[in-house]
Amino acid sequence: MNVKLILSLMFGLSVIGQASAQDDLLKQLDTVKPKEKQVEIAAFKGLQICNMQSTKLAAKGEWYVLISHRFGDLTEGLDNFFGLDDAYTKIGAIYGITNGLSVGLSRQTNNKIYELTAKYRIKSQEENGFPVTVVGYNTMDINTNLSTDIYPNLEFNNRLAYTTQLLVSRKFSDRFSAEIAPVFIHKNLYDPTTERDNQFVIGTGGRYKLTKRLSVNLEYAARIDAPENDVYHDLLSVGLDIETGGHIFQLVFSNCQTMNDVYVFSNATGKWNGGSIYFGFNLYRVF
Amino acid sequence: MEKIKIFLIVLCSILVVSCESNTYSEVSGQTSNPTYEANIKPIITSNCTSCHYGTNQFPNLETYSGVRSACLVNNLVCRIEGEDCGIRMPQGGKLPQPNIDLIKLWVSNGFVEK
Numbered sequence: 001m002n003v004k005l006i007l008s009l010m011f012g013l014s015v016i017g018q019a020s021a022q023d024d025l026l027k028q029l030d031t032v033k034p035k036e037k038q039v040e041i042a043a044f045k046g047l048q049i050c051n052m053q054s055t056k057l058a059a060k061g062e063w064y065v066l067i068s069h070r071f072g073d074l075t076e077g078l079d080n081f082f083g084l085d086d087a088y089t090k091i092g093a094i095y096g097i098t099n100g101l102s103v104g105l106s107r108q109t110n111n112k113i114y115e116l117t118a119k120y121r122i123k124s125q126e127e128n129g130f131p132v133t134v135v136g137y138n139t140m141d142i143n144t145n146l147s148t149d150i151y152p153n154l155e156f157n158n159r160l161a162y163t164t165q166l167l168v169s170r171k172f173s174d175r176f177s178a179e180i181a182p183v184f185i186h187k188n189l190y191d192p193t194t195e196r197d198n199q200f201v202i203g204t205g206g207r208y209k210l211t212k213r214l215s216v217n218l219e220y221a222a223r224i225d226a227p228e229n230d231v232y233h234d235l236l237s238v239g240l241d242i243e244t245g246g247h248i249f250q251l252v253f254s255n256c257q258t259m260n261d262v263y264v265f266s267n268a269t270g271k272w273n274g275g276s277i278y279f280g281f282n283l284y285r286v287f
Numbered sequence: 288m289e290k291i292k293i294f295l296i297v298l299c300s301i302l303v304v305s306c307e308s309n310t311y312s313e314v315s316g317q318t319s320n321p322t323y324e325a326n327i328k329p330i331i332t333s334n335c336t337s338c339h340y341g342t343n344q345f346p347n348l349e350t351y352s353g354v355r356s357a358c359l360v361n362n363l364v365c366r367i368e369g370e371d372c373g374i375r376m377p378q379g380g381k382l383p384q385p386n387i388d389l390i391k392l393w394v395s396n397g398f399v400e401k
Contacts, residue, residue: 110380111379145333146333147332147333149329150329150386151314151315152314153314153315153316154314157306158309158314160306187308188306188308188309189308189310189311189314190308190309190310191310191311191381197308230369231375231381232380257378257379258379269379269380
């Protein structure tokens with residue numbers, strides 16, 4: 001009899017205890033959650049806006065394989081089948097070491113350039129908190145097309161060129177995000193008739209979401225105090241992001257055919273008003 | 288994480304500031320009598336023949352006679368200098384000025400082969 005009573009009392013107590021423990025956990029959840037500032041996610045769907053980098057990074061342990069094409073001059077029409085005869089290709093990979101740091105390596109046709117990249121998040125945009133996402137981005141180009149047959153005094157460091165970029169983006173609404181990016185370019189080999197060894201550029205970009213899987217992107221980069229010539233122009237591109245499961249497919253129309261950041265920001269050869277325009281795409285596959 | 292970030296930033300800034308720049312003319316060899324074999328062929332090979340080979344893209348620039356005839360008949364010099372005769376070649380960017388000057392010198396010297 002006594003045993004039964006004790007057992008039922010214990011059972012009753014334990015039930016009450018469990019219930020109150022559950023209440024405590026729920027309370028904890030309720031109280032902890034609002035204290036944390038929620039990070040705004042996905043200002044941009046793709047790692048790039050068109051040619052410029054967006055503030056999106058690869059997540060930890062993620063591999064991105066990147067294939068980009070830029071076809072030849074679109075304005076030549078059927079002569080080169082709207083540029084499809086003269087394609088440049090960039091192929092590369094990006095790996096997320098942590099959620100806030102990723103590194104990449106790619107190689108492109110023009111000048112057989114290898115590009116090493118590092119992208120690191122400095123600060124994230126928060127709901128009712130910090131207003132922007134700040135990301136650092138560095139690239140180093142190795143031009144393997146330069147030959148000592150043409151340039152007998154060439155040294156290895158002459159093959160290198162760098163960009164240092166500070167990408168600052170804000171997601172204004174679910175549909176609209178914008179970015180501004182001061183960029184510093186340094187070239188170890190340059191042609192003083194058309195370019196500078198140190199060039200400062202202000203890049204701007206934005207995306208507007210049309211549907212859940214579709215967004216339109218625009219970017220413009222102004223070179224500050226660039227040498228006057230009719231060879232190189234400020235970058236202007238318009239693009240369309242199409243997201244399919246696991247792929248991000250970006251269609252790009254740009255006045256720059258080359259795909260390494262040094263050339264994108266300082267050596268765009270085309271011109272929107274009466275010059276060359278290039279069509280191409282970026283394809284990202286996540287593993 | 289924080290250390291990696293700082294290390295990367297420092298490394299990148301060192302790389303950016305520690306390398307002195309040269310112009311293309313500083314690293315180019317100087318010659319008053321350029322020949323096809325020694326001077327022109329390397330420029331054409333690294334800038335033109337990735338497209339202008341075989342029958343892929345007219346004109347073929349793989350041989351001495353091909354390059355010579357492109358200069359005489361197909362405005363090669365005009366195409367690399369500016370946009371008066373069609374879009375500038377090569378695609379992707381202007382040849383460095385010393386290379387253009389060397390090709391022009393070679394043309395005015397009468398296409399010396401060797």
